[in-house]
Amino acid sequence: MNILLLGCGNMGGAMLRTWLPLVAENWREVWILRISEQSRAKLEATEEYASVAERFHFVSSFAELRLWAEQRQLHFSLIVLGMKPQVIQEEMHNCLAFDRNSLWLTMAAGLPLSWYRERKADLRIVRIMPNLGAQVGGSASLLYLEPDLELSQGEEELVVQLAHSIGPFVRCDSEARLDNATPVTGSGPAYFYLLTELLQLELEKQGFDAEAACRLAEATFLGAATCLADARRQARENRSAIAPGAGTDSVGGPCDLAAQMRRAVTSKAGVTEAALSVLTPKLQSSFALAVKRGIERNRELQNLQNN
Secondary structure, eight states: OEEEEEEEOHHHHHHHHHTHHHHHHHOOEEEEEEEOHHHHHHHHHSGGGGGTGGGEEEESSHHHHHHHHHHHTOOOSEEEEOSOHHHHHHHHHHHTTSOTTSEEEEOOTTOOHHHHHHTTOOOEEEEEEOOGGGGGTOOOEEEEOOTTOOOOHHHHHHHHHHHHHTSOEEEOSSHHHHHHHHHHHTTHHHHHHHHHHHHHHHHHHTTOOHHHHHHHHHHHHHHHHHHHHHHHHHHHHHHHHHOGGGOSSSOOSOTTHHHHHHHHTOOTTSHHHHHHHHHHHHHHHHHHHHHHHHHHHHHHHHHHHHO
């Protein structure tokens, strides 16, 4: 089958690199419009790319793409909208020049499915919201398929393959749930980096130079995340041993594993407990307000884009 990517920046490039095994397996040709220089360099530097390089075609304009599509009578099984939302708004009329019967996949935030319908774009379209972890196959992604969306079994399997290849994902039961979770999962990496910055700042206040503070702060968070991932892996393996037919898509083990690990490293009347007694209530209230503001901003952007 033929795949078309309309726009391929950092996120699109990250997703494309994780899709290379799928290209090798059963994708005949991959056509990419406007790939960034950085994304193309990273793609071509990937070990798996060499064996499928002849299947890739890079074009720089809609006019060139339309010419190739007409000359070769191309039909695309999947069209991925990898442009930024504002670019989609400007270029949607050009995008619709291609097969509307194809399956479409969009990663654009702030453009609900109603936006496409209002522009008479009667498409079979799926929304996916990945995050930065897609660059290393560790995205926490949100996926939404409308209940009445008509997909063949092969198309639904393809959507699941695409989402699974970039990391864990959850299929949302409503579009509103996807939008409201975006300030958590989509923005989540920024929160992680902010906490790392704050830890580094506190170390500098204790007299460490910037380099040492940076090294200690990053190692602290990476080590904790690695321990959590390892505990989750062990829990999943234990669950599989007890129930071999349980599968691998579930979380595996307790859903409060992070809380369990936090309690395990918090000694009664110790230093960590004292610090958390100050941090926890303030962080909980601040985080709730932050997510609320993120949801509000997402709605504001949607209203701006619909006007």
